[in-house]
Amino acid sequence: MRALADVSFAVGPGRILGVLGHNGAGKTTLVDILSTRVRADAGTARVCGWDVRSGGSQVRRRIGVATQFTALDDALSGAENLVLLARLLGATAKQARERAAELLAAFDLTEAAGRRVKTYSGGMRRRTDLAACLLGRPEVLFLDEPSTGLDPVACRQLWDIIKRLAGLGITVVLTTQYLAEAEHLADEVLVLAAGRVVAADTPTALKRRLGSQQLTLTFPEAWHGDRALQRLRGLGLRGVLDPRSGAVVLPVDGGGDVVAAVRAVDDERLPVARVRVTEPTLEDVYLTLHGAGQVSR
Ligand SMILES: Nc1ncnc2c1ncn2[C@@H]1O[C@H](COP(=O)(O)OP(=O)(O)O)[C@@H](O)[C@H]1O
Ligand SMILES: [Mg+2]
Structure with missing residues (x-):
């Protein structure tokens, strides 16, 4: 089985690419291929101008990588972790201490710096991880699901940091399962499904295709849904049938669309069991961009 096929993209300096x-x-x-942790069987990729295959060490010198699993030593303090890693990168003891202190301050970790990482919250841990990634002053940062497992407050804090880093000119490639995160952070979004790119867009364009909200109409029987789709299409509202629930899902922009859609199915005397208006999610991206049932998980 191929893990990735036909994936092609470019990210400029200081930009944030969201891989959704x-x-x-x-x-x-x-992320593993671009950060040279894994060799692709085919295809080419360049990071900072260097080929990931032939220029692996050049690439590694210019990037920082935060995987889903932290590389920190739980038994050491945050400061000790950073000093140790800085030393491994060739810093003198004094340089390492200074750089660690600087990064800990930048990420609001000064107070916790002397405590063992074991006692850190998920958000503090993630911030320490990010600080560790920056020790080598990378040009490109790869963040693999940085917000997974974080509470909303820690998430926001992380997002602010990521934006700040991009503002300093660091290119960020981050993966996520959350549409809202990609929309909030990314300059460009690459939607992956089963190893293929199903969309490559700006968050604004993605939003336009998805609508600002999603209307879900659930009917007692499948043919009701089919009939509703036809009728809605006549109004210029393009919905899809969700194969899992049998519900009709359509992107809507504001209350006017919702009222028009509900009125239309009512005119057809179709019995609506349930009406729901929600913010679009990754599910809706797959459903809307790829049509019903074409994308397997
Ligand atoms: N080295 C590899 N070679 C081939 N297939 C792999 C390799 N590593 C992971 N896979 C498969 O590739 C698919 C994508 O995995 P992964 O990249 O971990 O997805 P994600 O990070 O989006 O959850 C999975 O089906 C996984 O089993
Ligand atoms: Mg993963």
């Missing part, structure tokens, strides 16, 4: 996809979509494989 479910579990198993190929996000980690993509």
Whole structure:
């Protein structure tokens, strides 16, 4: 089986690329290949101008990678972790201490710096991880699902940091399962499904295709849904049938669309069992961009 196929993209300096996809979509494989941890069987990729195959050590010198699993030593303090890693990168003891202190301060970790990482919250751990990634002053940062497992406050804090780093000119490639995260952070979004790119767009364009909200109409029987789709199409509202629930899902922009859609199915005397208006999710991206039932998880 191919983990990735026909994936092609470019990211400029100081830009944030969001790689959006479910579990198993190929996000980690993509990060592993670009960060030279895994060799692709075919295809080419360049990072900072260097080929990942022939210029691996040049690439590694210019990147920072935060995987889903932290590389920190739980038994050491945050400061000790950073000093140790800085020393491994060739810094003198004094340089390492200074750089560690600087990064800990930048990430609001000064107070916790002397405590063992074991006692850190998920958000603090993730910030320490990120600080460790920056020790080598990378030009490109790869962050594999940085917000997974974080509470909303820690998430926001992380997002602010990521934006700040991009503002300093660091290119960020981050993977996520959350549409809202990609929309909030990324300059460009690559949607991966089963190892393929199903969309490559700006968040604004993606939003336009998805609508600002999603209307879900559930009917007692499948033919009701089919009939509703036809009728809605006549109104210029393009919905899809969700194969899992049998519900009709359509992107809508504001209350006017919702009222028009509900009125139309009512005119057809179709019995609506349930009406729901929600923010679009990754599910809706797959459903809307790829049509019903074409994307397997
Ligand atoms: N080295 C590899 N070679 C081939 N297939 C792999 C390799 N590593 C992972 N896979 C498969 O590739 C798919 C994508 O995995 P992964 O990149 O981990 O997805 P994600 O990070 O989006 O959850 C999975 O089906 C996985 O089993
Ligand atoms: Mg992964």
